[in-house]
Amino acid sequence: MVDEVDELIRMLKDKALSSGVRLGILIALYYIDGYVTFTDLHRDLDIPKSSLHQHLSILQEDGLVEFKRAITPLGVRTVVKITDKGKTVIKKYLELVKRLK
Amino acid sequence: MSSDVHELIRVSNDTARRILSRELRKAIGLYYLLWGTYPIVIATFYAAAFEFSEVYYYLIQFNVFSIPMIYIITMVIATVYVFLTYRFYITAHRVYRSPIITNRRRRSGLTWTVIYTVAIIVYFIVIASLTKSNNDYDNIIAYMLTLAFAVSVVLNNAYLFRSSVVKARYYDYLANASFLILFPLSFMYYFGGYILSLIWIYAGARSLLEVISGG
Numbered sequence: 001m002v003d004e005v006d007e008l009i010r011m012l013k014d015k016a017l018s019s020g021v022r023l024g025i026l027i028a029l030y031y032i033d034g035y036v037t038f039t040d041l042h043r044d045l046d047i048p049k050s051s052l053h054q055h056l057s058i059l060q061e062d063g064l065v066e067f068k069r070a071i072t073p074l075g076v077r078t079v080v081k082i083t084d085k086g087k088t089v090i091k092k093y094l095e096l097v098k099r100l101k
Numbered sequence: 102m103s104s105d106v107h108e109l110i111r112v113s114n115d116t117a118r119r120i121l122s123r124e125l126r127k128a129i130g131l132y133y134l135l136w137g138t139y140p141i142v143i144a145t146f147y148a149a150a151f152e153f154s155e156v157y158y159y160l161i162q163f164n165v166f167s168i169p170m171i172y173i174i175t176m177v178i179a180t181v182y183v184f185l186t187y188r189f190y191i192t193a194h195r196v197y198r199s200p201i202i203t204n205r206r207r208r209s210g211l212t213w214t215v216i217y218t219v220a221i222i223v224y225f226i227v228i229a230s231l232t233k234s235n236n237d238y239d240n241i242i243a244y245m246l247t248l249a250f251a252v253s254v255v256l257n258n259a260y261l262f263r264s265s266v267v268k269a270r271y272y273d274y275l276a277n278a279s280f281l282i283l284f285p286l287s288f289m290y291y292f293g294g295y296i297l298s299l300i301w302i303y304a305g306a307r308s309l310l311e312v313i314s315g316g
Contacts, residue, residue, distance in 0.1 A: 009106060020113040020116060021113075024112065024114065024115065025116060031196055032124055032195065033195060045119060
């Protein structure tokens with residue numbers, strides 16, 4: 001139990017996961033398991049575009065998400081997707097939280 | 102654990118809930134729009150076949166396992182719709198597995214998938230049985246089976262709203278209530294299918310507007 005708490009705390013000290021917004025985005029992308037547009041994320045979270053861009057850039061720098069320009073039914077949009085590394089990190093995080101519950 | 106960690110987990114769950122609920126509402130909207138177009142697609146196909154009487158005659162006369170070709174094509178179109186619907190259910194199932202669901206019921210998503218698949222098979226049998234006979238007794242059986250199918254679809258939809266990720270709106274009630282009443286009736290009164298189609302397209306449009314407006 002103590003080991004798991006330590007491991008979770010150590011995990012959440014990582015720059016990419018140290019913000020609730022970034023962790024939440026990553027959890028949501030893990031369950032969606034597909035592309036989400038930047039516009040949709042901005043609309044969902046109701047935070048300034050610059051803040052969202054910063055959060056996503058930090059996640060991208062760690063290789064947890066990837067984003068690119070893509071053609072969607074509403075036109076060309078920036079889309080975000082979780083990477084395999086991101087999936088592994090979130091899977092581990094969810095397992096730890098589950099065990100602690 | 103420190104309060105900082107608790108707060109971080111709380112904020113992350115709240116953030117994930119916001120994104121997932123919006124994505125699920127979008128998927129529900131597309132699901133309504135998809136099935137809303139089904140009667141229109143079938144009617145267009147029938148009208149097109151009827152315009153070319155030789156084609157229509159061939160589709161009625163040519164049987165595969167004693168089922169006229171025209172019904173086989175209808176089933177093929179339905180299969181494409183069912184396949185697209187599964188994509189919606191996969192999204193819903195993924196969201197349902199997420200930690201933001203607090204009132205998860207014991208019955209697993211797999212059990213529901215099995216129940217739903219059985220219901221769809223029953224639906225196909227009804228379509229096939231309707232083509233073989235026109236007597237009242239068979240029609241009553243077909244009606245009862247179709248009603249059972251409608252109930253299973255509505256229960257499945259209700260299950261999504263019970264998960265509390267997406268709030269049921271009046272157009273969700275409208276879409277499901279109309280399906281329960283009009284879908285079985287549409288076998289006897291075709292116009293019921295078109296009214297159902299309009300209601301589902303309306304529910305789909307309202308769902309997507311909810312996503313866009315952030316309601």
